[in-house]
């Protein structure tokens with residue numbers, strides 16, 4: 380099949396590799412003029428790592444992985460350890476797949492290089508899609524219109540493919556703002572427990588940190604429920620003073636990391652979500668990743684589910700009838716991602732000391748307790 384993928388993010392590139400390996404004729408159309416990812420880290424959980432292993436990426440990714448031995452949950456102010464989970468070989472043995480931290484740019488470049496090696500002209504840059512139609516036509520900025528057997532919208536939270544081919548809502552601001560920083564790990568050297576990755580939890584706020592790039596850098600994400608805020612974008616400049624306004628009286632390790640962040644490298648963005656769609660199929664168009672199911676990041680499963688989508692979609696398309704293949708993909712995936720979207724929202728409330736039990740009637744389990752790491756996109760029934 381001739382397949383047009385809109386968006387060269389983590390989801391789009393994983394799909395391109397998986398579909399290319401199944402001999403489809405794949406082209407990725409990316410709006411940005413150059414390939415790249417934001418300067419931040421990402422955690423790859425076993426459910427995502429299984430897909431990368433099946434795609435043969437294990438060796439290429441290995442040099443960039445930081446495999447944590449343990450992972451802490453800590454009190455926001457005292458830093459006291461509330462929970463200590465064993466990772467490393469314990470997690471690898473339990474799931475038969477890896478759990479690791481990686482710089483997003485390193486992951487992205489492995490994915491792009493792998494796809495481009497197999498398909499050297501397979502990514503078209505500076506090609507924003509404004510419209511996808513159910514008959515597979517995709518008009519491009521260049522004036523050319525691509526006629527594809529299948530269009531895959533992998534164009535993220537503000538997906539144009541979703542907005543033009545599906546009946547959908549607009550992204551919805553959740554009241555949460557996230558800051559991200561990348562600082563030398565040595566900034567918090569000697570402070571208690573700061574040599575082990577962890578999340579500090581406090582009322583209406585969270586501070587997540589883990590090492591990347593061989594452990595030399597620490598990536599952090601700080602979440603604050605600000606209620607009312609409306610700036611758009613992923614890279615809105617912030618400042619240490621602004622972030623310390625929220626975290627200045629937190630554990631010394633948290634404060635040390637924030638204080639080590641140059642103002643020029645501190646960014647914030649609003650957390651938005653989309654409501655679940657009733658179908659991911661519109662004729663010859665389908666969706667993966669944030670375009671299909673943008674979620675809050677509290678389970679760290681946004682990219683992981685995009686990676687799962689890519690594998691399940693590629694497997695579903697092994698059938699000969701497109702409509703049937705897409706409907707199998709939709710049936711195999713939507714229930715899982717709907718549930719993860721909802722549980723990520725509820726877990727965020729629980730982290731922030733609100734009472735999600737009021738809304739769900741039960742204590743919210745985290746991603747591991749929910750069994751999300753067990754999912755095997757390479758063999759799940761479709």
Ligand SMILES: Cc1cc2nc3c(=O)[nH]c(=O)nc-3n(C[C@H](O)[C@H](O)[C@H](O)COP(=O)(O)OP(=O)(O)OC[C@H]3O[C@@H](n4cnc5c(N)ncnc54)[C@H](O)[C@@H]3O)c2cc1C
Nearest residue numbers: 386388389390410422507508534535668669679681682683
């Ligand atoms: C603070 C934070 C921490 C996170 N941590 C984790 C984590 O640890 N683990 C995890 O699994 N997930 C994590 N996530 C979620 C994860 O980052 C996203 O879910 C994931 O990047 C989505 O991938 P995607 O490919 O669907 O979309 P994106 O990464 O958004 O990629 C979309 C691509 O499409 C392109 N594009 C957009 N519009 C167009 C257009 N009209 N035409 C052409 N191209 C277009 C964009 O330029 C981009 O390249 C985190 C999210 C946040 C906010």
